[in-house]
Amino acid sequence: xxxxxxxxxVDWQEVDNAVNQAQxxxxxRFDFKGIKTxxxxxxxxxxxxxxxxxxxxxxxxxxxLQTKMIKRGISLxxxxxKELQPAFGGSVRQVIExxxxxxxxxxxxxxxxxxxxxxKVQAQIQDEQVRVTGKNRDDLQDAIALLKSKQDSIKLPxxxxxFRD
Numbered sequence: 001x002x003x004x005x006x007x008x009x010v011d012w013q014e015v016d017n018a019v020n021q022a023q024x025x026x027x028x029r030f031d032f033k034g035i036k037t038x039x040x041x042x043x044x045x046x047x048x049x050x051x052x053x054x055x056x057x058x059x060x061x062x063x064x065l066q067t068k069m070i071k072r073g074i075s076l077x078x079x080x081x082k083e084l085q086p087a088f089g090g091s092v093r094q095v096i097e098x099x100x101x102x103x104x105x106x107x108x109x110x111x112x113x114x115x116x117x118x119x120k121v122q123a124q125i126q127d128e129q130v131r132v133t134g135k136n137r138d139d140l141q142d143a144i145a146l147l148k149s150k151q152d153s154i155k156l157p158x159x160x161x162x163f164r165d
Contacts, residue, residue: 007159114143
């Protein structure tokens, strides 16, 4: 029976490179002179932490990071922004979770989208991926096209692979 897997992978080296490039740009930017800013990447916790001494400059800091992520081929849908937290000395901190893998909730949304489409395929969650099976290849290709179109509404960067006939 033909099948394929849906995954949501992030290239961690590219995330690290994007953070390093953003840090280098902060050093050279004139509008950040004299302002305490910091970008840290914790690979184990899968988080990026932004710290800025001025609340208004945090948006510019996020913009710098996002442009570096896009240039590195990392989808902005894999970034989950937490709420602002006050930090030491009147500065603000924002933690950004980098989503890798498909969580149970997102997997259920993917399965619901496949079932609502009335295609003759079945989907099931396996660890951090979703496997879709069907009787013929055309149904699977229709499922891929459907999920690519619903990628923005599900808010999940999807990779399709392991296609078996």
